[in-house]
Amino acid sequence: MAKLKIYGTPRSRAFRVLWMAKELGLDYDSIPIGFDTGETRQPPYLAINPNGHIPAIDDDGFILWESMAINLYLAKKYGAGTLYPTALEDEARAWQWSLWGMTEIERNVLTAMFNRAILPEGQRNAAAADAAERELAHPLGVLDGALAKAPYLLGAAFTVADLNVASILSWARPARIDFAPFPKAADWLQRCALRPAAKAARDLQR
Ligand SMILES: N[C@@H](CCC(=O)N[C@@H](CS)C(=O)NCC(=O)O)C(=O)O
Structure with missing residues (x-):
């Protein structure tokens, strides 16, 4: 093999x-x-x-x-x-959160990151970054609400659902997204980022 x-x-x-x-x-x-x-x-x-x-x-x-x-x-x-759930409903929720991350979160986090951190200063559009952050308020509220009910997206344990969404949100730090209104999501994101495997993958970026 x-x-x-x-x-x-x-x-x-x-x-x-x-x-x-x-x-x-x-x-x-x-x-x-x-x-x-x-x-x-x-x-x-x-x-x-x-x-x-x-x-x-x-x-x-x-x-x-x-x-x-x-x-x-x-x-x-x-x-x-x-990392992968066995119950059909949990499997469906892993798909739900993964698709949600791509459709509700990714574009706006990327827009904010490009216009606050990646593009040369002269090419950055601060208004576009601010608008993207405003758009994120609703989905981040949804995430925060889910994490108020359980430590991870599918319940007690970290799964692929968390990894997929947290990996998209790993851009939130360079994008300087303010997580103060979303304390549960902020705490969860930090717990995900502190996992040894996440750190090992980040080390590959250096
Ligand atoms: N929806 C795709 C997006 C992949 C994507 O756009 N990747 C970028 C890099 S992060 C890329 O390949 N850019 C180079 C190109 O499009 O030529 C995924 O999540 O895998």
């Missing part, structure tokens, strides 16, 4: 998959394709992900792209009963 390959530099959404691989203790090869080098648009990589985006994985010949789908797959294959 060939070793799992994870495509994408750790300083990209591949971070999410590397965090999952670390949580699961997987043995993998990292292929640190960059998003700013043109490699994602070259034929060898387009054969892996025709969208030209990272991350993607090759799990013994099985190719998969889209960060949330990859993490749900890896968690189910290698972490059933721990």
Whole structure:
């Protein structure tokens, strides 16, 4: 059986998959394709992900792209009963939170991060960042409400649902999103970020 390959530099959404691989203790090869080098648009990589985006994985010949789908797959294959829930309803809620992170949170966190931290100062749009942060108030309130009821999104234990949402929200710090109105979400995000596997994945970014 060939070793799992994870495509994408750790300083990209591949971070999410590397965090999952670390949580699961997987043995993998990292292929640190960059998003700013043109490699994602070259034929060898387009054969892996025709969208030209990272991350993607090759799990013994099985190719998969889209960060949330990859993490749900890896968690189910290698972490059933721990990182991946066994009850049908909990599995559905893991999908719910993962899709929610991508559709309700990701774009606005990214907009705030680019306009507050990534773009050269002269190209930043402070109004766009502020508008994105205002848009985030409602979904972050939803997250805070869920975490007022239980320590983690599916209940007592950290699962793929937490990893997927927290990995998207790992951009909230450089985006300087104010979490003061969302104390439960802030506490949860910190607990997720302090996990040894999260730290190990962050170390790959240095
Ligand atoms: N929805 C995709 C988005 C992937 C994506 O846009 N990745 C960026 C890097 S974080 C990328 O590949 N950019 C380079 C490009 O589009 O050529 C996912 O979550 O996997």
